[in-house]
Amino acid sequence: MTGYFAQSLEFIKGVGPQKAELLNKELGIFTIADLIQHYPFRYEDRTRFYNILEINDAEAYVQIKGQITSLSMVGAPRKQRLVANFNDGQSSIELVWFKGATWLRKSLKKGVPYLLYGKPTRYGRKWNIAHPELEPLTATNEKAGRLQPIYHTSELLKKKFVDSKFFSRTLQTVLPAVVRQIRETLPTSLISQYKLMDKVAAIARIHFPETTAHLQEAQRRLKFEELFFIQLQILRLKGERNEKHLGFVLDNSELLNEYYEKHLPFELTGAQKRVIKEIYADLRSGQQMNRLVQGDVGSGKTMVAFLCMLISIGSGTQCAFMAPTEILAEQHYKNLKSYCDLMGLRVAILTGSTKTAERKIILNYLKEGDLHLIVGTHALLEDRVVFKQLGLAVIDEQHRFGVAQRARLWQKNKDIYPHVLVMTATPIPRTLAMTVYGDLDVSVIDELPAGRKPIQTKHYRESGRLKMFGLIEQEIKKGLQVYIVYPLIEESEKLDYNHLMDGYESISRRYPKMAISIVHGRMKSEDKEWEMQRFVKGETKIMVATTVIEVGVDVPSASVMIIESSERFGLSQLHQLRGRVGRGAAQSYCLLMSGDKLSAEGKTRLKTMVDTSDGFLISEADLKLRGPGDLLGTQQSGVLDLLVSDLMRDGEILKHARMAAREILRKDLSLALSEHAPIKSHISSLSKNVVNWGRIS
Numbered sequence: 001m002t003g004y005f006a007q008s009l010e011f012i013k014g015v016g017p018q019k020a021e022l023l024n025k026e027l028g029i030f031t032i033a034d035l036i037q038h039y040p041f042r043y044e045d046r047t048r049f050y051n052i053l054e055i056n057d058a059e060a061y062v063q064i065k066g067q068i069t070s071l072s073m074v075g076a077p078r079k080q081r082l083v084a085n086f087n088d089g090q091s092s093i094e095l096v097w098f099k100g101a102t103w104l105r106k107s108l109k110k111g112v113p114y115l116l117y118g119k120p121t122r123y124g125r126k127w128n129i130a131h132p133e134l135e136p137l138t139a140t141n142e143k144a145g146r147l148q149p150i151y152h153t154s155e156l157l158k159k160k161f162v163d164s165k166f167f168s169r170t171l172q173t174v175l176p177a178v179v180r181q182i183r184e185t186l187p188t189s190l191i192s193q194y195k196l197m198d199k200v201a202a203i204a205r206i207h208f209p210e211t212t213a214h215l216q217e218a219q220r221r222l223k224f225e226e227l228f229f230i231q232l233q234i235l236r237l238k239g240e241r242n243e244k245h246l247g248f249v250l251d252n253s254e255l256l257n258e259y260y261e262k263h264l265p266f267e268l269t270g271a272q273k274r275v276i277k278e279i280y281a282d283l284r285s286g287q288q289m290n291r292l293v294q295g296d297v298g299s300g301k302t303m304v305a306f307l308c309m310l311i312s313i314g315s316g317t318q319c320a321f322m323a324p325t326e327i328l329a330e331q332h333y334k335n336l337k338s339y340c341d342l343m344g345l346r347v348a349i350l351t352g353s354t355k356t357a358e359r360k361i362i363l364n365y366l367k368e369g370d371l372h373l374i375v376g377t378h379a380l381l382e383d384r385v386v387f388k389q390l391g392l393a394v395i396d397e398q399h400r401f402g403v404a405q406r407a408r409l410w411q412k413n414k415d416i417y418p419h420v421l422v423m424t425a426t427p428i429p430r431t432l433a434m435t436v437y438g439d440l441d442v443s444v445i446d447e448l449p450a451g452r453k454p455i456q457t458k459h460y461r462e463s464g465r466l467k468m469f470g471l472i473e474q475e476i477k478k479g480l481q482v483y484i485v486y487p488l489i490e491e492s493e494k495l496d497y498n499h500l501m502d503g504y505e506s507i508s509r510r511y512p513k514m515a516i517s518i519v520h521g522r523m524k525s526e527d528k529e530w531e532m533q534r535f536v537k538g539e540t541k542i543m544v545a546t547t548v549i550e551v552g553v554d555v556p557s558a559s560v561m562i563i564e565s566s567e568r569f570g571l572s573q574l575h576q577l578r579g580r581v582g583r584g585a586a587q588s589y590c591l592l593m594s595g596d597k598l599s600a601e602g603k604t605r606l607k608t609m610v611d612t613s614d615g616f617l618i619s620e621a622d623l624k625l626r627g628p629g630d631l632l633g634t635q636q637s638g639v640l641d642l643l644v645s646d647l648m649r650d651g652e653i654l655k656h657a658r659m660a661a662r663e664i665l666r667k668d669l670s671l672a673l674s675e676h677a678p679i680k681s682h683i684s685s686l687s688k689n690v691v692n693w694g695r696i697s
């Protein structure tokens, strides 16, 4: 938005420089455009008036016309409250204020008509309303029929009288000009196909709705627009990439077949087979693949990746396999090497701690094409790592890698970008995947190998601690191992460390003869590795740790995962942690320890964990409880700064928006057609906005 919409707010009647500056600071509202897009977050239903006699249990907020008939301070001096009697002409109700009583006592007047808005509660047989809103009855508010918009504001702003009414007033002032200036951003064809309200009407009605139906249509239109433009940009990027970036044609499956027939240690699950087929189709399509494989912990992603790498190697190119930590890289290296050895393929590992002399040799081999596969960490991204012909790069546990790193991998083969396969065990709901990973194609391994024993999950409060010790002893006697995980939240880091150390000490005291490992973020990384290795090798039986062990480590003889203060973890994190056990043949257990007092949300989280082990169900529950930003961490939540849409509830609109975007790009990838002019100009104004925001923050 330019011109009129880029103007700052200070010259608008009733705003002024002080309020403008506060709006800047507190809410990030700079321009008229920002103001217009500061949509109400809820609406109060002022569409009807109530009689006091009508009030019953079922009612939430009510709006009543009436007068104050008595007004008095009640209670001991320091705990005084203001009590009023409010009469609507037929009967009365008691009003009460605990805060601001003295001031209100002076400003409220008896015997003048007021409009009251508040939420009644029942005390015995009587009703009362605490802290109602009262405003003098006027010609405007006397008419029923309004949905009153409520806007986000801040305490500081409220003190300066920047409240919902302020926003409504200010928007009223600018509305006539806005209506004149605003331009439609969607082509007429879309508006009629999806029966959308036009932009002008939608903006007017989201701020000044007359009926609920109008409001819903306005919201649907604005949500559609918001999601449509996100999808359009994602799909356009992808479309352009497909046009520009040809991929290697990797279509030789001889190695794959050989391994499959002679060495495959188990039967693949149906889901693994399907996903391999999907990937194979990409690999020989002639276009560069960017595919995400989502699969719950233990679903067998590594084997899928290995079989695909056999296609790549069989077709004469090299592969890279990148993991987020050294421990994981080593574990993958060990597994992949054992597979590769059977096939006479050459594989090496490269991490930050690879010795210089060895690194030299490895780098040279890679460049000469003497290595088929390199496993490693971020170290693989360095410029000195040069391949003879990189055909396929696999990234394990995607959430630790950003899009930028993926792009650096592409650069490893400048003639033809390598195919990229990203694997994640963080299942995310489809609606979210379409947005966050919108430029990736998605395959899902939604089946676990047969014969896995489901992990038994239990929730214990303090009283269950003895049972916890019982289980630890029982499992260690069987020769199995135990994790005990403590939360570590930045804000309360010090307390959390104390908590962890106390836990470690009490376990050490209880089991004085047992070797116990401890791993946390304050340790040097060599020490961490060393302790991890001791546990991996079975030299220690109990691992006390913070969430550093969250991702991917495989210790098949670990059969118990105990999570302390589990109510403080998010659902996805709990699920990831639980996935660390249940990887071997033994029955595994997950104990969620918690305090006795739990919030409603905490209870729901723990109950969800006890009730289900399905990663997708858990991620949907998580999204409902916490919202998408938290789910993905701040890193990726940028894409999700949505003004009106809610990915959890608006899945259906998102689906249509994506369909519409795809349809348009199929006809006109560069948006050159004149009917698509509104889209094109809106996109360029969107990206201008992005630049501005970047500069400001």
Ligand code: ADP
Pocket: 266, 267, 268, 269, 272, 295, 296, 297, 298, 299, 300, 301, 302, 303, 425, 449, 450, 554, 583
């Ligand atoms: P993740 O998807 O969590 O990365 P892994 O690839 O580490 O899972 O596989 C977990 C374990 O299951 C490994 O020990 C692997 O060898 C085994 N596995 C994989 N696929 C199958 C299968 N189809 N049948 C039996 N075991 C399998």
Ligand code: MG
Pocket: 301, 302, 396, 552
């Ligand atoms: Mg894995």
